[in-house]
Amino acid sequence: MNGFTSISRREFLKFCAYLAGVLGLSQTYIPKIALALEKASKKPPLIWLEGQDCAGCTISFIGTLSPSTAEIILDTISLRYHETVMAASGKLAEKALEDTITEGDYILVVEGSIPTADKRFCMIGDKPFSEIVEEAAKGASAIIAVGACAAFGGIPAAGPTGAKGVSEFLRRYDVINISTCPAHTEHIVGTIVYYLLFGKAPELDDNGRPKMFFRTLIHDNCERRGHFEKGEFLTDWNDPQQRDRCLYLKGCKGPFTYSDCPIRKWNEGINWCVECGAGCFGCAEPTFYAGMTPFFERRQEIRGVSVDTIGKVLGTTTLVGIGAHFIGQAAKGRLGKGGEVEGGEE
């Protein structure tokens, strides 16, 4: 057995190999990952705050099966405060939070957005959540915003609370954003393990997201991309003949969304949104939720991108593909004024 009481050494190393895969590292990193996780005497403290959220990211984090990601990670770190998971409550819980903040040098994870229209929109233990975040951020060695709400405001930002993501609220650009709704378990665990392993945040993109998880366009790895290129779009949800076709005309935001969902998938690699027929909702992007709805309607302008300009944004390869595709559709007289396909498939 290793330092973790409930799993064997073999299972533990298997888990380390899995983490190496999550991080895109070679198998030679397995001993280093094992060592980083086994530094039990230096368990880094972690505070997990929840504001305007649905606890979906917490469920995503603790809901993994075998080996239990949360079990290992929560054994590796010293989880001092987490409203949904911790046994303590009331004054005892608040004291744990205060003591950890006083101690300093902890990893701060924030789930949920922060109201700015009025502090009273989110109160924890008679204290505005916004003040708790400000205080906790001061002594944190790393700040991780998990989920669309904490990263960019998410669904609450479409409401009346003036909800903001952590980075925007704190005006800090070193916040690690693990967007998507909910945050992907492997994105959370991979980021924490990367920090434990290398003592720094992974390389981030312009939106503060780890490039190792968010550098690829959903559209470029989608299994329906071939149908897109051939102009084979789903236009009727009730037609079983169309069930595997590209969902672009049904509002799929895959061409505008960066995440590795098609490769990593969800629920232990079982499925992902497009595969189950829903289309991509764009939940990894800063404009989610308001900027991505209605989900099942194709928006002509997403972040200033229209069908006419889409190729310029997505790059040369895609430009050729999409350009050829739409030129082909126009030649066949199947494109409407807005770029919509008329009459479905031949």
Ligand code: SF4
């Ligand atoms: Fe896949 Fe959506 Fe792109 Fe179609 S538009 S290929 S369904 S990501």
